Amino acid sequence: MKLKSRKLIGLSLLTAVLLQANLNAQDKENTKSLGSVDIVSTNISENTGSYTVESMSTSTKLDLSIRNTPQSISVISTQELKDKGITSYQSLLAHITGVSLNKWDERLKTSARGFDLDYFKIDGMPSYTKYNEKDLDLSLFDRVEVVRGANGLTTGAGNPGISINLVRKRANSKEFKGEVTLKAGSWNSYGINADIGSKLNEKGNIRGRLVVNYEDEESYMDGYEKDNTSIYGVVDADLSDTTYLSLGASYQNLDRSGIRWGGLPAFDSTGNRIDLDRSKIVSEDWTYWNSEVKSVFANLEQKLFNDISLNVSYTRNETVNDSALLYFRGALNTNNGSGLSYLDFESKEKKQENNLDVNFDIPFEMNGLTQQVILGASYNKDENKGANGRYIGGYGYINVPNFYNYNISHQGVLNSDVPYIIKPEDIVQKSIYLASRLSLSEDFKVIAGARLSSWEYNSTDTTIESRKFDNEITPYVGLVYDLDDNHSLYASYTSIFNPQDKKDKYDKYLDPSEGKSFELGAKGEYFDGALNTSISLFEIQQDGVAEKKGKQIKDSSKDAYIAVEGVTSKGIEFDISGQVTDKLDLSFGIANFKAENADGKKFNTQASRTTANLFAKYKVTNKLTLGGGLQYKSKFYTDVTLPGIGERRIQQDAYTLVNAMGSYKINKNTQLQLNVDNVFDKKYYTNLGTNGMTYGEPRKITASLKYNF
Numbered sequence: 001m002k003l004k005s006r007k008l009i010g011l012s013l014l015t016a017v018l019l020q021a022n023l024n025a026q027d028k029e030n031t032k033s034l035g036s037v038d039i040v041s042t043n044i045s046e047n048t049g050s051y052t053v054e055s056m057s058t059s060t061k062l063d064l065s066i067r068n069t070p071q072s073i074s075v076i077s078t079q080e081l082k083d084k085g086i087t088s089y090q091s092l093l094a095h096i097t098g099v100s101l102n103k104w105d106e107r108l109k110t111s112a113r114g115f116d117l118d119y120f121k122i123d124g125m126p127s128y129t130k131y132n133e134k135d136l137d138l139s140l141f142d143r144v145e146v147v148r149g150a151n152g153l154t155t156g157a158g159n160p161g162i163s164i165n166l167v168r169k170r171a172n173s174k175e176f177k178g179e180v181t182l183k184a185g186s187w188n189s190y191g192i193n194a195d196i197g198s199k200l201n202e203k204g205n206i207r208g209r210l211v212v213n214y215e216d217e218e219s220y221m222d223g224y225e226k227d228n229t230s231i232y233g234v235v236d237a238d239l240s241d242t243t244y245l246s247l248g249a250s251y252q253n254l255d256r257s258g259i260r261w262g263g264l265p266a267f268d269s270t271g272n273r274i275d276l277d278r279s280k281i282v283s284e285d286w287t288y289w290n291s292e293v294k295s296v297f298a299n300l301e302q303k304l305f306n307d308i309s310l311n312v313s314y315t316r317n318e319t320v321n322d323s324a325l326l327y328f329r330g331a332l333n334t335n336n337g338s339g340l341s342y343l344d345f346e347s348k349e350k351k352q353e354n355n356l357d358v359n360f361d362i363p364f365e366m367n368g369l370t371q372q373v374i375l376g377a378s379y380n381k382d383e384n385k386g387a388n389g390r391y392i393g394g395y396g397y398i399n400v401p402n403f404y405n406y407n408i409s410h411q412g413v414l415n416s417d418v419p420y421i422i423k424p425e426d427i428v429q430k431s432i433y434l435a436s437r438l439s440l441s442e443d444f445k446v447i448a449g450a451r452l453s454s455w456e457y458n459s460t461d462t463t464i465e466s467r468k469f470d471n472e473i474t475p476y477v478g479l480v481y482d483l484d485d486n487h488s489l490y491a492s493y494t495s496i497f498n499p500q501d502k503k504d505k506y507d508k509y510l511d512p513s514e515g516k517s518f519e520l521g522a523k524g525e526y527f528d529g530a531l532n533t534s535i536s537l538f539e540i541q542q543d544g545v546a547e548k549k550g551k552q553i554k555d556s557s558k559d560a561y562i563a564v565e566g567v568t569s570k571g572i573e574f575d576i577s578g579q580v581t582d583k584l585d586l587s588f589g590i591a592n593f594k595a596e597n598a599d600g601k602k603f604n605t606q607a608s609r610t611t612a613n614l615f616a617k618y619k620v621t622n623k624l625t626l627g628g629g630l631q632y633k634s635k636f637y638t639d640v641t642l643p644g645i646g647e648r649r650i651q652q653d654a655y656t657l658v659n660a661m662g663s664y665k666i667n668k669n670t671q672l673q674l675n676v677d678n679v680f681d682k683k684y685y686t687n688l689g690t691n692g693m694t695y696g697e698p699r700k701i702t703a704s705l706k707y708n709f
Contacts, residue, residue, distance in 0.1 A: 045077035046142050051579070058073070062372060068480055072534060073147050075144065084629070085675035087137070088137060097573070097591050098573060100636065105694070109132075123299075141166045151494070154433075171235060193212070214228070254290065259288065263687055263689065265328070286410045291322075311358070311360075343395070375432075376434075377431065389419070455472065469512055490522070513566060535573070571592050572591070637651035660679055661674065662674050677700040
């Protein structure tokens with residue numbers, strides 16, 4: 001199915017108009033049409049059955065409703081994750097409207113509004129990565145909060161495309177309760193999950209929760225296997241009427257064998273495109289890419305006086321990546337399987353992150369209206385403890401006699417090995433910030449703030465120079481005007497900075513590039529917040545980007561750079577999520593953008609210009625629920641140059657994936673659910689490249705049995 005961008009945008013606008021007319025009619029004529037719908041009364045999404053939440057703080061640290069946040073934001077709740085069968089961070093990203101994916105191997109490079117996603121957050125604390133190879137287990141999290149555009153006020157350094165915040169589950173239950181889920185699916189996939197919570201003392205002011213998850217699965221790719229083990233524990237304590245403390249820890253061990261490093265060849269030896277079977281993989285069964293993640297965290301909330309509170313949050317993450325890999329390159333002779341060569345590599349790397357955030361939340365009244373100010377400071381240290389590895393047999397590539405029938409053994413230590421070493425290095429960010437919500441009238445609010453940051457890089461490798469940038473200011477200004485009880489208009493300006501390692505002709509580092517986001521939009525909120533809609537127009541400007549000047553740095557042979565205008569991205573986004581009626585839940589989003597560099601050339605052509613996600617669930621009876629959805633990506637491409645042949649374009653045409661689900665309540669405690677992803681078994685690529693062609697997942701069927709107690 002091919003849909004043009006203009007048709008999709010037109011469809012979304014028509015949907016918005018028709019839905020708005022329907023909702024206004026329902027609000028005026030039948031305010032009780034929701035029947036027994038559970039209205040969200042807290043920003044914790046589990047146990048509400050809702051596809052939305054009452055409020056979010058990812059954008060500004062202010063606890064604001066979606067309608068009163070002057071940015072394009074959305075949430076993927078516990079219920080939506082369960083209904084779609086989403087269990088990992090990588091699979092989640094494909095369901096976030098506006099996000100484009102480039103999956104090379106175990107690495108997944110993503111972008112939004114044209115810009116790479118180079119960080120994500122856990123409970124608001126930033127974690128920096130470009131490739132998401134850890135593939136975090138989502139069974140530990142209550143919901144996912146998404147902020148599109150720059151998010152420098154609450155983050156610090158990064159790109160201006162999107163901010164994704166994973167919010168951990170908490171120990172909320174004062175009674176012993178839990179859920180056990182068994183699942184089985186395509187390619188010998190099996191799993192078990194147990195989620196149990198209870199009070200830990202008679203009074204119930206101290207509560208605990210334990211989540212244990214195990215998954216074992218093979219793949220449509222020959223020889224690929226994956227084991228995932230996760231454990232999460234948290235204790236929440238109301239130590240007094242004014243003191244709340246949360247302590248927790250998690251562990252995830254992800255073992256993957258028979259893995260790719262890169263992808264399939266794109267061309268044959270004559271320069272023609274080839275199309276190999278989806279089961280084919282450039283690997284051997286001894287290859288692996290394992291990841292171990294350990295985390296501890298603590299949150300303290302202390303009420304002081306006049307409703308002022310002190311909030312302290314700390315997180316420590318340790319990650320170990322251990323890999324043995326094979327990389328293939330070349331142009332395949334389809335007649336005899338020759339033309340390719342391989343590189344053998346192994347390494348072990350350890351990283352550590354420490355995040356600390358302290359802030360004062362100060363509510364007050366002025367002119368009879370509620371106001372709020374948050375004043376805080378944060379510290380982030382991202383350390384690479386070092387990496388040790390080797391290119392086995394050296395950097396040279398070794399011929400593969402026959403790609404269709406090869407056997408490559410893993411070599412022990414050789415004299416010809418070339419060491420791969422990264423010496424310990426770290427990045428430290430320090431900042432102070434201010435965020436405020438000022439009500440100028442009942443209908444008009446100003447959301448404003450700023451962050452003052454310092455950023456410093458140091459390495460124990462004496463050949464690498466340190467970098468430091470001080471007094472980086474990232475402002476935030478937003479206006480929200482309520483048209484009536486259900487609708488509001490907004491405008492906002494936000495920014496974020498991104499440090500660079502390039503120097504000018506005077507041997508001084510260029511200032512960080514700056515991403516500026518401008519937005520205009522309208523939002524709707526219906527049925528006491530059970531349904532949210534939004535439409536936004538945006539423009540992002542990235543300035544101060546390093547460009548080679550063609551001159552050398554003074555007293556050096558190195559190239560000099562200047563700061564120039566970078567990329568401009570413009571577009572439109574539409575979202576709707578929540579309960580339309582007491583039987584129908586809907587999540588629909590569409591995004592379209594145009595991104596060009598300063599020369600007017602298309603930027604990041606491997607990102608789909610239009611993406612859309614639709615999922616609807618209908619309660620047929622008290623026991624039977626049916627649902628389904630679509631995932632649309634417009635075309636994307638890359639241009640490559642083949643030696644002796646010339647330029648070639650590799651393109652993935654627009655495609656749509658169809659997903660379906662059904663659930664049946666066997667009794668009040670037991671539910672059977674069936675999910676079918678890619679129902680029509682669409683064949684498509686998730687990454688393009690001369691030696692980087694990777695297929696998306698074929699049709700996948702998963703059955704799960706859930707028991708609640």
